[in-house]
Amino acid sequence: xxxxxxxxxxxxxxxxxxxxxxxxxxxxxxxxxxxxxxxxxxxxxxxxxxxxxxxxxxxxxxxxxxxxxxxxxxxxxxxxxxxxxxxxxxxxxxxxxxxxxxxxxxxxxxxxxxxxxxxxxxxxxxxxxxxxxxxxxxxxxxxxxxxxxxxxxxxxxxxxxxxxxxxxxxxxxxxxxxxxxxxxxxxxxxxxxxxxxxxxxxxx
Numbered sequence: 001x002x003x004x005x006x007x008x009x010x011x012x013x014x015x016x017x018x019x020x021x022x023x024x025x026x027x028x029x030x031x032x033x034x035x036x037x038x039x040x041x042x043x044x045x046x047x048x049x050x051x052x053x054x055x056x057x058x059x060x061x062x063x064x065x066x067x068x069x070x071x072x073x074x075x076x077x078x079x080x081x082x083x084x085x086x087x088x089x090x091x092x093x094x095x096x097x098x099x100x101x102x103x104x105x106x107x108x109x110x111x112x113x114x115x116x117x118x119x120x121x122x123x124x125x126x127x128x129x130x131x132x133x134x135x136x137x138x139x140x141x142x143x144x145x146x147x148x149x150x151x152x153x154x155x156x157x158x159x160x161x162x163x164x165x166x167x168x169x170x171x172x173x174x175x176x177x178x179x180x181x182x183x184x185x186x187x188x189x190x191x192x193x194x195x196x197x198x199x200x201x202x203x204x
Contacts, residue, residue, distance in 0.1 A: 037071070040172075040196030046189045048078025049122075053171055054130070057199045064145025064163075068198055070134035070171065076122035084120040084187050085179040091133065091153040093173040095198065103169065106160045108138045108150075147200040161200050170195035 039054040051074045058066030072091070076082045095102055120129055135150040138158055146162035149171065161169055172195035179186040 038196055038199065039073075041194040042075070043191045043193050045077040046191055047187060048076065048080075049082055049084070049187050049189070049191065050075050050077045051175060051191045051193055053173060053193050053196045055171065055196055055198055058147065063143075065140070066147050066200075067137050068134060068147055068149045069132060070149065070151060071130050072133045072173075072175070072193075073128060073130035074120065074122060076125055076127045079125045081124065081185045082122040082127075082187050083179075083183075083185045084122070084177050085117065086120050086177070087117050088133075088152050090176040090178065091151070091173055092175075093151050093153050093157075093171060095149060095157075095159045095169050095171050096195075097167045097169050103159045103161050103165075103167075106140060106142060106158065108140050108158045147198065149198060161198075163200070165200070169198045169200070171198050172196075 037054050037056050040052045042050045042052045044050065051072060054071040054073060056069045056071075058068045060066055074082075074084065097103075122129060133152050135152055135158075138148075138150060140148065140158070140160060142160060142162070144160075144162040144164070146160055146165070148158065148160050150158040153173070159169075161167070173193045174190055175193065176190040177187055179188055
């Protein structure tokens with residue numbers, strides 16, 4: 001009895017710990033942004049879990065740049081609880097054009113905030129959780145106007161697509177969960193997130 005009660009309290013504490021993350025996600029995406037959100041296809045479900053990427057057009061800043069908001073969404077595609085040990089270094093994104101090439105490299109500076117390791121809890125069938133994984137800005141080694149994409153992820157890449165570019169770019173990723181210990185509710189595996197088109201000034 002005490003063991004069951006302890007487990008229940010543990011699950012509740014995980015949900016409570018997750019509330020600031022949920023609030024941050026809601027704050028980053030207002031009602032008007034939600035209507036403009038471009039969602040990629042769901043990944044193939046692995047052990048009852050699937051995920052997808054979503055992006056929204058960034059607002060134009062005084063320097064002519066737009067930082068693209070990027071979101072990661074999980075869905076419990078099975079029955080029963082799913083607990084995901086989320087670590088930013090286990091999210092591996094890539095941005096490629098139609099020929100499979102990334103944008104030209106760009107230098108950048110400044111510190112980047114990072115989401116700490118956290119447990120994500122999906123309590124039942126069709127439960128979803130969406131949160132922002134992009135950064136809000138950085139010092140770039142260019143004065144050009146254009147679209148910038150920077151993610152709080154395993155790579156240190158920040159991509160920049162100048163407005164003069166006529167290329168269209170697609171963002172994809174893989175996510176791997178490696179829980180610190182084994183448990184039937186702890187999800188473990190790798191999801192391949194299909195590509196979603198990144199809106200730019202020339203390609204909306």
